[in-house]
Amino acid sequence: MTKTSTARQPQNDPNRTGSLNRARWAVMRALLGTVGRASAGIRIGFRHGFDSGSMLDYVYVNKAGGFPVVGHVIDRVYLNAVGWRAIRARRELLKDVLRKEIARRGSSGGRDGADGGVRVLDVASGPGRYLQELLAEYGPGALHVECRDMDRAGLAQGERQAAERGLTGISYAYGDALDPTPSTHAPDIIVVSGLYELLLDDAVIATSVARLRGMLAPGGVLVFTTQTRHPQLEFIANVLPNREGVLWEMKCRPVELAEQWAGQAGFTEVASRRETVGLFTVTTASR
Incomplete structure (x- = not known):
């Protein structure tokens, strides 16, 4: 009796990995552009650019701002990111x-x-x-x-x-x-x-x-x-x-x-x- 082999999807399918990554980044952009805007720093980033002088000036001050409680918590996490600490x-x-x-x-x-x-x-x-x-x-x-x-x-x-x-x-x-x-x-x-x-x-x-x-x-x-x-x-x-x-x-x-x-x-x-x-x-x- 001859066995019939079943084709298997490669474990590291680059197309599937690419699609997952694109979906992941899209979700993160959506979260940052909605919930993230409760943070004063993230709002500045979307308004002037995260690489702008206005953004760096805010990072230098290092004082969390934004909507009460939730916005301040998000902003503190944002300001504590390794890149901003290095800046x-x-x-x-x-x-x-x-x-x-x-x-x-x-x-x-x-x-x-x-x-x-x-x-x-x-x-x-x-x-x-x-x-x-x-x-x-x-x-x-x-x-x-x-x-x-x-x-x-x-x-x-x-x-x-x-x-x-x-x-x-x-x-x-x-x-x-x-x-x-x-x-x-x-x-x-x-x-x-x-x-x-x-x-x-x-x-x-x-x-x-x-x-x-x-x-x-x-x-x-x-x-x-x-x-x-x-x-x-x-x-x-x-x-x-x-x-x-x-x-x-x-x-x-x-x-x-x-x-x-x-x-x-x-x-x-x-x-x-x-x-x-x-x-x-x-x-x-x-x-």
């Missing part, structure tokens, strides 16, 4: 790095005359809360900060915050970080924080690093961040919209590659430090 740790490391770079240039900034003081340019600042915090640590004229961004809402928010704090020595202007206009006074320090993580083309970043070197004052330093890993990349790329309203894709890179770009651009004394959560590095590169 806050990155901010503290960035401020520490900038303090050291400012100190290297002396309390007067190493400049003479009316233009004295260290000049800092952040080419993709958003509201620039961390720069306001840094500026408040120094006396009048010791530090001049220029904040640029293409997010006009974030710039307006930063201007309001600076005015409320009575800060002088900080200005806000619309500007494209990848096609920057030279400053009237060449900056001593240029900062690129949280931008290169959003760019998927390595060549674009390498070109930006080289271009920013040409904008620095002699002896100036470029300070930029790199995301080396992130355990929630798949979730973010399938659930969270960015400032352009499309799903937010990020790219992780080894810090050695970032340092290589700086070296190829002609920078010297290239060094990196990692924040305490372990997702980001801050690199300094001297002209």
Whole structure:
């Protein structure tokens, strides 16, 4: 007697797995877009983009908000996500790095005359809360900060915050970080924080690093961040919209590659430090 074999469905059917994943992400997007909006942070993300300066400013404050009880609970879980904890740790490391770079240039900034003081340019600042915090640590004229961004809402928010704090020595202007206009006074320090993580083309970043070197004052330093890993990349790329309203894709890179770009651009004394959560590095590169 001949046995008849029955065809079996492969255990790892890619079509079935893909369908399940798409369904799972669709459910999560639906939940986040409905119940999740009870959280103030998630509402900001849907309004301005989860990668926007306004979103990062809210993450920096780290105070749960939203509808009473339920919204606050959701918001606290949201703000405690590993990526946002790393963002806050990155901010503290960035401020520490900038303090050291400012100190290297002396309390007067190493400049003479009316233009004295260290000049800092952040080419993709958003509201620039961390720069306001840094500026408040120094006396009048010791530090001049220029904040640029293409997010006009974030710039307006930063201007309001600076005015409320009575800060002088900080200005806000619309500007494209990848096609920057030279400053009237060449900056001593240029900062690129949280931008290169959003760019998927390595060549674009390498070109930006080289271009920013040409904008620095002699002896100036470029300070930029790199995301080396992130355990929630798949979730973010399938659930969270960015400032352009499309799903937010990020790219992780080894810090050695970032340092290589700086070296190829002609920078010297290239060094990196990692924040305490372990997702980001801050690199300094001297002209």
